[in-house]
Structures are given as structure tokens and as C-alpha cells.
Amino acid sequence: MGQPGFWDNQNVAQETATKVSRLKNSLSKITDFTEKVEELQLMCELVAESADGESAEYETEITSQVAAMSEGIDSLEVESFLSGPHDSCNAILSIHAGAGGTESCDWAEMLLRMYCRWAERRGYSAEVQDILSGEEAGISRATVLISGDNAYGYAKAERGVHRLVRISPFDSNKKRHTSFAAVDVIAEIVDDIDLDLEDDDIRVDTYRSSGKGGQHVNKTDSAVRLTHIPTGIVVACQNERSQHKNKATAMKVLKSRIYEKMMDEKRTEMEKFYGEKNQIGWGNQIRSYVFQPYQMVKDLRTSVDTSNIQQVMDGSIDPFIHAWLRAGGPLARNKDIRIED
Secondary structure, X not given: OOOOOHHHOHHHHHHHHHHHHHHHHHHHHHHHHHHHHXXXXXXXXXXXXXXXXXXXXXXXXXHHHHXXXXXXXXXHHHHHOOOOOOOOOOEEEEEEEOOOOHHHHHHHHHXXXXXXXXXXXXXXXEEEEEEEEOOOOOEEEEEEEEEOOOHHHHHHHHOEEEEEEEEOOOOOOOOEEEEEEEEEEEEOOOOOOOOOOXXXXXXXXXEOOOOOOOHHHHHOOOEEEEEEOOOXXXXXXXXXXXXXXXXXXXXXXXXXXXXXXXXXXXXXXXXXXXXXXXXXXXXXXXXXXXXXXXXXXXXXXXXXXXOOHHHHHOOOOHHHHHHHHHOOHHHOXXXXXXXXX
């Protein structure tokens, strides 16, 4: 980075600087943990050499240090599973309401909040790029850009159908309803991916934003919809006031989706990385959230469960993600784990 002319190409320089920052961050975690191990070894030696009455203080400190380090080694171990080609990238997470009508639209909005809270807990940023409200309540769909180190590596565990069982607040008879919503996660592909996108293959439509954002957003044709004609892939963005910025953001998402489709076609085993896209309904869910008649959130791929549904809906989903990664990602099957509430 200190070489003359390094910053002549801003895009390449910025990408290199980002990679260096990520490597330094990973190495610093290992270095810090190694130093703590050495300190703990020294304390153990002091305990061994001290008299019985003098060791109590050291033993208490050692116990607390071991408890803290066990969490640290767990975090480092999980991070070591993020070895995919795009695991370090930002994540583009999409939510689509499925079977269940107004109920599923409300459920989709609940999931949107859950993932935004999860991103906040991890120190990531979550930017809603596109959102379509439901007819009566909730949202029909939403796309969120989650930015941060290894965002895609972790978020990809959420790809699949999520099922909710609860007493419907929209049913005057207070009957129990089942709702579904699908979550799709792809990596935000950087600009150096070689994709031959012809201008004639992309249809650009502009329209007025329907979401919140002030008078300027709602009274100008700032929202942009891109359609890739050969593949039929459609991407929309309306979060920025500038049509130019919305188009640039939508183009990046479109590029990521086309890249994913290319990988699907090129490698039939891509299910190993992305999972199979199924109908948003019965028999296809990866996780069930039961609010009534009992309280339980259970991941059907790993059998990890918890009864603390409030904590889960507030973004505490790392135990499910970590278990999925430990069990082999898309190959995870029936690892019975109980989360302590």
C-alpha cells in the first residue's frame, strides 16, 4: 500500500485496503487470544509455586479468565468455517411473504426487524434497499444490504422458508394461524467480476417511491427497476433520493443475482452452497417459530431450539447460525442442541 502509484486506481486500491483491513482484524483476534493464553499459563505457574493460602486469589482470576476465553475460542472456531469464496462479502438479504395472506405479510415484517436487530447486535449496518408494503399490514417483500466483515458468511445460514404459528391478531375469533415467509441471501459481488452485461439486455424503469423518505422521494421518479431481459431477473431500489444512486445500487444487486444464476447453471452441486429454492409453504421450512400453544423456536436442519422467542425475535439468532456452520452448512442434518434460555 505504500508503493508509489498505489492510489492511482481508486477502485483497486480501495479493494486492497479492505482486504488488508480484514486480514489485520483476523490476525489481531488470534494474536490477542494467544497473549491471553500465555498470561493464563503464567498465572497457573504462579499458583503452582505459591503457598496454599496465597493461591486463592489467583485461582479465582484463572476461573474467570477461562470462562471468558471459552467464548473467545468458540467465536474463533466458528469464524474458521467461513472459507467460502464470498463469505467475507456483504450480504444482500431478501424477504418474501408466502402462504398466509395478511398474516404472512406481517410475519415478513417481523423477520425484517429481526434481521436488522441481528445486524445491529453484530456491529453490522443494515440498509433497506427496496420494500413493498402488504395490502392490509406488514410487507410483501423487502431487500436489505447487510454490510460488515463476513456478513454473507453468517447470513447465508438464514436462506430458506421460515414458518410462524401464533394466535392471529387479525382474526376476531382468535384462531391459531400458520404463516410462511422466504428468506434469500446472496453475496454482494464486487465490481471486478467479469460479467458481460449488454445495455440492450437491461430495461430501466423509473417510478415514484412508495415508501417513507420525505416529500422529495415520493414526488419524483427516483425509484429504479432494472430487468435483465435474457434471464428475467428483476431488481428494484428506492431508498436513495437520487435516481442515479438508486440505479447504481440496483445494478450492483442485479450483478450479484446474475452471478448467482451463472453459478447455479455452471455447477449442479451449487445446492451445497446455496440450498434448494422451494415453494414458500408447508414442508419446505428450515425453521419454525411457535408462539402458541407453547413457545419454541426450532431449526429443523440442526434441531437446535429455544423457548426464548422474544430474544430470538430481537435478533439473537447466532446460536442457530453457529450450529448450522458447525454441522457442515447446507449439509447440516439433525444435530440435537438445546439453547439455554
